Amino acid sequence: MDAFFASVEVLERPEVVGKPAVVAHDSPRSVVTSATYEARALGIRSAMPLVQARRLVPDVIVLEPHFEKYRHYSRLVMKIFHDFTPLVEQLSIDEAFLDVSGATKIFGTPEEIASLIRTRVKAVTGLPCSVGVASTKFVAKLASTKSKPNGLLVIPEEDTLQFLHPLPIDALWGVGKKTAEVLKRRGLHTVSDVAHSPESSLISALGQAAGSHLYALAWARDPRPVSTERVDKSMGKEHTFTEDVTDLDTLKATLLFQADQVGAQLRKAQLEARTIGLKVTYSDFESITRSRTLPEATSVGREIHKVVCELLEDLRLGGRSVRLMGVRAASLVEAGGQQLSLWEEDTDPWKDAEIAMDQVGEKFGPDSVRPASFLRKIEPTRESGTPG
Known part of the structure; x- marks a missing residue:
């Protein structure tokens, strides 16, 4: 879902559409829970102190959060997903993986299914969502991020490496600020750089588990299936x-x-x-x-x-x-x-x-x-x- 909390709040505040707004408790010590894309374009981010957001955008609109509303809309969206396939792995209140390989005979190609889902979500909830379609969970996640806001991006299996390799190293799951610094000190700046490094070199820099993990992801190797059993992490x-x-x-x-x-x-x-x-x-x-x-x-x-x-x-x-x-x-x-x-x-x-x-x-x-x-x-x- 796109800026989910903010999008839900804006549903009942049409005068806010197109304006920079944040979801936060209006107090000096509050932090931003969610921000509209108009606010993000001006530098506001989730988890930013509200006072800092107001320094960046003095006239930013502050919307009080209503978590029961978010749970309500989340349930509606997840029900729509289950209408297309029983293989739904809910990651959070506003994000899920769907395995649609068994639904193509009923609903069409994966791209057509993705388009149908976006249309249905908009019609039922009024909310926008972005969808990435790919042959692995990792690349589908990247594609959905690249398609935001309110977009659809399909990465055919044969084009996966062409899409993946030019991306910066922090596109890889598990590469945070510190790991990125370690990799950059070794001259690795893109996913392609990581993919074409010896796996043993990555293991030496990051340890066995992390090094092997990043090497596999750099070659789009992600064998994890969509799991319907959601366990709190x-x-x-x-x-x-x-x-x-x-x-x-x-x-x-x-x-x-x-x-x-x-x-x-x-x-x-x-x-x-x-x-x-x-x-x-x-x-x-x-x-x-x-x-x-x-x-x-x-x-x-x-x-x-x-x-x-x-x-x-x-x-x-x-x-x-x-x-x-x-x-x-x-x-x-x-x-x-x-x-x-x-x-x-x-x-x-x-x-x-x-x-x-x-x-x-x-x-x-x-x-x-x-x-x-x-x-x-x-x-x-x-x-x-x-x-x-």
């Missing part, structure tokens, strides 16, 4: 303070609140996390993330809290002010799906206590029973859940 909670915080006890209290919420999310989904992460954004908007992989997966809030507090202490804040803090659980597995440690007991008193709290919360509301440590004042600012 991660779960998390973030908290933006109304005023920057330097006090370590306040930060740890906030982390306890978030860790308990993430633990409850995991238990509700019958999942456990092998990796626990911490996100800290300082007052100058520099963001740092740290994570730790556990010997055994967990869904216990107190265990999650212990890990993120250790990660926080390792940062050695040195009095730096914190603007935002977040806890994330990743590398998720089914609850009880791992072998018990030979030296650990099968029961955990904290887990038993938290399960009991879950049961009381389901009956009487989420705040009906809470740890005594929450009785100390924790700032009632806006919280955001961040499922992956």
